[in-house]
Amino acid sequence: AERVLPFGPWLRLAQLRRQWKPHYRDNHLRPQTEFESLGAEVFRIEDGMERVFDRLHELFGIDKPESIEVVNRSPGPLPRLTNSDIRLVSRMYRGDFERFGYDIDAGPERDRAVG
DSSP: OOOOOOHHHHHHHHHHHHHHHHGGGTTSSSOOOTTTTTOOOOHHHHHHHHHHHHHHHHHHHOOSSOOOOOOOOOOOOOOOOOOOHHHHHHHHHHHHHHHTTTTOOOOOTEEEEEE
């Protein structure tokens, strides 16, 4: 059976590795503010992909898909975040929270799975 590192220890290890190698995990852990281009229009995934396709249609006449399929969804249970995990994520991504208008103090309740 495959052993999986619990989320909290994995997060701390990933943070350390990211300090040594900013491109660790193919940039998946880098703050999004490091990728933002001047004047870029930003969309939030939780607002739905429909907004993105509406905008692409408006700007370039690209046909909107009839439906948007969810792919590559992680199987299995969602990680459980402790208050310590939430504080670390808040520190790691403070710039993202501030730039993209997320409430840094509105994290999930202690030991609650998030998704």
